[in-house]
Amino acid sequence: MTDRPTRAPRNTRLVGAGYAVGAYLLWGFLPLYFVLLEPTGPWEVVAWRILLSLVFYLILIPVVGGWPRLRTVLSNRRLVMWTAVAGLLIYLNWQVFLIATLTGHVIEMSLGYFINPIVTVLLGVVVLRERLRPMQWTAVGLAVVATLVIVVGYGAVPWLALGVAFSFGLYGLVKRHIGPSVDVTSGLTLESLWLAPLAIVQLVIVAMTTGLTMGTAGAGHGVLLALAGVITAAPLMLFAAGARRVPLTVLGIAQFITPIMQLVIGVWVLDEPMPPERWIGFAIVWLALGVFTLDSVVAARRRRAERRAVPPSRSARQE
Template identity: 65%
Template structure:
């Protein structure tokens, strides 16, 4: 009975984790539509409000969950505090680039950035962590590099938005990996947005003095939607954190393709962004690389792991 109970509990946890993860990537996938709705608010103003309102939302969550002690403990650790500041800079670059892409008609290119993000993560593992890649992983990296070349040559421009999004989010993931479980999701986002708050305030002041702020000037619905930017930012992150704790890394890796697929469909089907033949070819090559990487990931996860030898007792 105990074994059956434990097995059932484990299955429920995996199902719950899959649901959380799916919901997170689903929300990230349709997020471009949310930000497009915020027009005429520009990307710089949206990001500034996104930072400040995310900080407010996290403060509410920390108060409700009595988590201020955990956050203060992180601040008292100089190494962890520095890592959260670096994570804040990286996520700022990612958010700003994503908003510029979304609000200037480049949702398809931003989806390319998140399609190649798994490849970028593999490259960073080699360059920074000095990990050794399996042959299939090297093949996926080579195929993805060829795709970028095809897009550059055929489309006539470097996909800077995709490359910046992929690199910034890949580095952000690397930093979060370094932090590990020492910082919970809410405290992490609270600290990252706290470091960015002065930058956001300066952006709003400059924008108010030049172009003028749109907050509260368009319509009641627009004001409400812009006010929810913090919630829209934090909720998928918290769902992801809750899901990642319950499912395998392989499952997380496969679920992450939901977001760029949905972003691609939003850009092509809903927003009618152009997709010339050379771009289709480039995307097709990227998808081949992702299939190679995914198959290798699944095969490696299914291999039986050798039993760990007992450590010698000192």
């Protein structure tokens, strides 16, 4: 086999880029969808999101012939444990996301997704002992400065942004650790399955305190809430399809679609406050992301150039 570019790979990359962009666009619109679910609170929304996602995946598995793969994963205790950890982390991410969205903190949440790539790199240093290049350290330093500017100027630590960034960063770290041993459908199914008891308990508590809203706020609201499973699963499936077809640099650049959309929705649609100190903090974050993205692109080009420079005979011997 050779690495020469052909029309098929180019078409595959284009299709993959379309899947990835579609996933990030859907994630960007999620705040508007969840705002439409009011008066349903964040705890009830997350519980329905878990249970209805599980129903969606259980319907999907026989369609894609996934039962054998699911049984293979279930036979491995280590993989089962890691899917449970991944489920807990994505639960934390969803819960913080919903609390931020339904309490008027969409802008702060967008900050979390802006800094998520840098948090992911930082976790790689702390957990995986990876070494950062100088420009990556510069991006990390700028992100820290931006957070300090927001804390000092705005007078509050952006806990929701940090919660979103670190929960999703750790989730990505676990998914990377699992690797190809768990296919997308099996992984998402098991994550939802392990969270199902928690979701049921959560619904019981909500029912005993504030009361459940499913079916009590009109037919339109009921339909929207019933779609929570599909709305949750669709971008995850699109993202998984895209991630298999495009380079990480493409995913890294495309992921900024989501926080940009969330920022626009928070400022111009939901009319959340955006004082000057926040704009300054965001500007520093964007500078950090510019440095980070430039470094990623340059590093990817350097690796491609190095691979092309290896003679075919030497490459074959190495294999």
